[in-house]
Amino acid sequence: MDVLIVGAGAMGTWFGRATDASVTFADVDADAAAAAAERIGPDAETTALEGTDSYDVVCLAVPMTHVVDAVADHADRAERAIVDVSGVMGPPLEAMATHAPALERASLHPLFAPERAPGSIAVVRDESGPAIDALLEALDARGNDLLGTTATEHDDAMESVQAATHAAVLSFALAADSVPEGFETPIYEGLRTLTEQLTEGTPRVYADIQQTFAGADTVADAAATVADADAAELESLYREAARQWQPERTDDDAEMQAETNDDTTNETTK
Known part of the structure; x- marks a missing residue:
């Protein structure tokens, strides 16, 4: 052939x-x-x-x-x-x-x-x-x-898998600063690793993805919602995210974790 x-x-x-x-x-x-x-x-x-x-x-x-x-x-x-x-x-x-x-x-x-x-x-x-x-x-x-x-299933998935994901990582890369060694948290380290991986790629390819698939707007809207939220609204947003990504985790689990974190913080500040 x-x-x-x-x-x-x-x-x-x-x-x-x-x-x-x-x-x-x-x-x-x-x-x-x-x-x-x-x-x-x-x-x-x-x-x-x-x-x-x-x-x-x-x-x-x-x-x-x-x-x-x-x-x-x-x-x-x-x-x-x-x-x-x-x-x-x-x-x-x-x-x-x-x-x-x-x-x-x-x-x-x-x-x-x-x-x-x-x-x-x-x-x-x-x-x-x-x-x-x-x-x-x-x-x-x-x-x-x-x-x-199917074509529909694939193209719909790429709005999240590629367009939204790339937009979120690129936004972090543009918004965040490199910090002195020792200040990194696991989440920051993870996003920095993703940023390094993303920026190894070809810019035109990422631009084509954003032009082809929707997704970046939802990231921008979510970031604006987070930026405008007060403390109570932020807690609600975190719970909403947990329900989406950790559906097996209950609100009681989250409250117990919060209490544990509070206790740990109190002990370390005595």
């Missing part, structure tokens, strides 16, 4: 390594395509982005803000199947159904940075068949965990 990968960035290169197929790269940057092919091995090739050559499978590994246009531009180069690894699922699958209605179709979202592979991969099989099955079997054989889902 031969696969055309449109997009020679980190995700396209990952897909080229992860699939047991003959791989050809096409990219707006011909040098990037050549570099990706070299990283895969001597059997990988390159081709012109505007080429007319056809392949068993076309994989769109382009930014999520461009994937719909990429489907329209390259669907006719696929003979058996078309897939994407852009990170959003609803729009590309709709475009595939429009421009490649007779082909096998799937959307894949690796839920990890390529350098941290293998990991969980969200999968929507819009129109499955032997070519899609072979690709997924190759990914599974490399230790990835394939998570079957």
